[in-house]
Amino acid sequence: MELAGLSVATAIAEVYKSSEYKRVLAICDPGNNGASLYWSCYSDEDLPVDLSNDFDILVDAMFHFSFHGTSRPPFDDLIQRLVRVQNHDQAHQKSPVIVSIDIPSGWHVKEGDISGEGIKPHMLVSLTAPKLCAKKFCGPHHFIGGRFVPPSIVDEYKLQLPPYPGTSMCVRIGKPPQIDISALRENYISPEFIEEQVEDDVFDQFQKWFDDAVAAGLREPNAMALSTAGKDGKPYTNYESRKAHEISENPHASLLFYWDGLNHQVRMEGFVQKVSDEESEQYFHSHPQGSQIGAIVSKSLIPKPKQWGGYRLKPELFEFWLGQQSHLHDRLQYSLVEIDAKRVWKIDRLAP
Template sequence: MWSVIRKSRRMSMTCSLLAQSLTLAYHYNSSPAIKSTCNPFSLLVSNQSSSSSVFLRPVSAPAIRAFCSKSDAMSSAQNSDSVSHLTQREAAEIDETLMGPLGFSVDQLMELAGLSVATSIAEVYKPSEYDRVLAICGPGNNGGDGLVAARHLYHFGYKPFVCYPKRTQKPLYTGLVTQLESLSIPFLSVEDLPLDFSKDFDIIVDAMFGFSFHGTPRPPFDDLIKRLLCLHGYDQTHQKRPVIVSVDIPSGWHVEEGDIGDEGIKPDMLVSLTAPKLCAKKFSGPHHFLGGRFVPPVIADKYKLRLPPYPGTSMCVRIGKAPSVDISALRENYISPEFLEEQVESDPINQFRKWFDDAIAAGLREPNAMALSTVGKDGKPSSRMVLLKGVDRDGFVWYTNYESRKACELCENPHASLLFYWDGRNRQVRVEGSVEKVSDEESEQYFHSRPRGSQIGAIVSKQSSVIPGRHVLYQQYKELEEKFSDGSLIPKPEYWGGYRLKPELFEFWQGQTSRLHDRLQYSPQEINGKRVWKINRLCP
């Protein structure tokens, strides 16, 4: 059997090394006001440069969603009032502490700050609709964050452009420029920029000034800020305009008092780094994200920081309530390679394996998750998610409780359908067929391959039965855990085992632009006494 119990390789070696080093991360600042003999970072930036906070945090799979899984990040949204906000002095003190005794390098921190910004953007603004990005970068570390973000956005499928008018001639920054040039990312001078950004760009990344900035913006940044302010006029005329994403602090805002006079940039997204600054309380845009998963207990305790938990291995977490949306307007314009009859496998099992391997290689979460639909004698369908545990020429295998609702319905009507949906690949597979139980030996073998906790859980859970509360499960689990604490064999209950669906119909679906999706159906037919699979294209 081609087993899907095997562990998928979700990390490259690079990501694994990053994950080890990114569990601690820190943000920094280059303000002359906070220079210290114990702060090596202060030696790297000129007195006139401004900066932002940056951080380090764990990194996982190669897919963007491993950095910012949308469902997780949205569900983990935190009320902004419950999250700590830093004064400028507190931010500076934290910088000195982290960048001094803890010894983190500037390039390490800047890299992950930029990645956090890029993943926050990818969380909301998909490249299929917002692909043209202009990163306006200042001379300090906030600008460096923007340069790094532009590089990551390129690899995420966007088309970035960079305006970097006041370049810092330090090896760190010249290296970032070289990296972008190696990707043929265009650099635009202020003179090359259109007066009206609305026709040429979909996203503007405001990476001009960070939280150490004070005073009045000087040329050419004063003019660039005015051009961003002009974009707000499009809201009144209902014309589409580029969205503005500010890095840590909207450029020109006071770090504590915010948009004084209500005449500054009003970004659509704010990506706070390390912890929101006080000015973030004045942010009224729809999308506020936090990047930074690093604060050690000694810092958190000293400043009484309340920071939200990050979902999974994501690089960002939403702060505040997600904006309400018009459900009818939610849609995805799929972009996929061709899926043609002459390219597919003649055997649908082989085609399934090919797509399944692609889903694993893409780092998709639980690619073996499938919706199982059954119908009982009452004719009412029911569906639930289960995990595929094996597939071969005989069919698709999963395991469950034989006294559950799905088991009862399969007893009454031994036919079912399976649906695999691989969002990151714009693909789904439907399989229909008859269902039978696997052998006791097969169920026994798989049961004892599971973690002991899962074995005990299978005994405790009388699936689909009504219980008075969760405490009942905990109590029974605790009793069995104690009973088998000596490592003795845990017996498989008679009411637990596997099913096998023997496929009679396959449909492979792949999303395409303008809803002209690919649908290839495999159905069996007899030719000269031999069963073969006929492939038909269905209208989307």
């Protein structure tokens, strides 16, 4: 039963990001599905009448394939609450997604939603094998969780189960729904980012955000994209062997740091210059031996007499971007200006 619950959780996690769908309610009966999904901590008396506001995912695990007849209290009322959630969704308001296990509650095990007024889940997770009513499922996501089925059962019932990739506990049935790329939108939620709260020195502000990325445990927070342009003015990014040639033609370049999870991005522009041989050699020997060998044989070497070297970008402009709701992002720009014969960093707010 625990493996069945794991396959359900894996299927849900594959489609719905935990960062966006944090509040999950599993509605279970005391039988098979209830044993598989023992996460619920509510009784039916504790549940709100309107389930559309308090949860992001509603897991329908009330009935399993052996159920027959008419739904009895309190399950008949719970089914109607899920139906009302769907009506709420049709009114173009944000509502939770519904995930049904094995058979959407209230459906006939063979004929499906006979009345046409039952639950219409967004996702169906069939355990072991799809039941006959799954043919009536019209939602975008159908998974099967059956890796845990013993070979003897597979042979006895002549089950034709799909192959499972890697160590996954579930596999998608059918093609994933087509995605409208133009409709993909991330609604960022971030604290305010205003001029009065940032550091006067741009390098102090960058260090602050970089330290936040390290503290958050993000992978390779020092990873960045280097953009250069040749003498024809066309930009290239990550073209490896072209970089050195482009820099020699046009030393102006930009760096981009993006820290997903923090909604932070920093872009800097400036001029590139070679570092000294001593600094290049010191950095080279700080790498593991395998990386040193890779640098020697790599075709993407930065061309230097000693086959390996580094560049330094001397920034003259920084842009700090913080993702906000409704695409009203915060963008603060630091640029070098001369005031009283001194070069200082001037802070300006840019349009979202």
